[in-house]
Amino acid sequence: MNFGDRVKEVHREILSTPHGDLPQEFVTEAVWRGEAAYFLGWAIQLFDKPHPSTFTDPGALTGVLQLLQPDANELVPSARLRAHPEIDDYSALCLLIRHLLQLQEMQAGGRDSLERAYQSRLAKLGLSPASNRLEPGAADAVISSTAKDSRGLYVVRSLAAEWLLGEEE
Known part of the structure; x- marks a missing residue:
């Protein structure tokens, strides 16, 4: 299964835009989707527990999750849930x-x-x-x-x- 094919166009634009260059109308969506992705990445042991009061660094997400890269498909089959x-x-x-x-x-x-x-x-x-x-x-x-x-x-x-x-x- 290729997960990249399932990414909506608006999310593809968000993911492919360099940090800091995202049009204002997409910033909120990107921040909240990134926070949800970090939580789920924590659940499958890719990240430490989210910081209690600060937002996630977008660079951590793109590097570890390999967003829009062919290797991203390998994350799900090899994922292991935390206890x-x-x-x-x-x-x-x-x-x-x-x-x-x-x-x-x-x-x-x-x-x-x-x-x-x-x-x-x-x-x-x-x-x-x-x-x-x-x-x-x-x-x-x-x-x-x-x-x-x-x-x-x-x-x-x-x-x-x-x-x-x-x-x-």
Whole structure:
């Protein structure tokens, strides 16, 4: 299977444009897709755990993932997932951080519904045990160290975790 054939034209343009030369209308898409790719690359042991509060270096992605190069097709068959508890623990943390950030923005009346939806999502993904293993305050420490403009990292990371664990939204 040649994965390059499955790349959409807009993403091919993003991938083939040198860093810094990307038109502004593609920058946000490139950043968020890169963050999701880094999360998935971490899950298959290509990268270290994502930094808690800073964006991924695009150069790390293009070099390791060999984007738009023939060798990129070799990554998937040789990929080895990290241990499931490690993936589950980090995924649970990402979902918790996203949840807590959502709670900060929500009016008191909707918090119970959001909490039920969060608990349901954890159960569907099989992350309830991992959520129970999280250190108290671990998410709070990340949230307090994360700049407001980089909080979207946890939306992207939690969505990548949900995709990896089989639950797409």
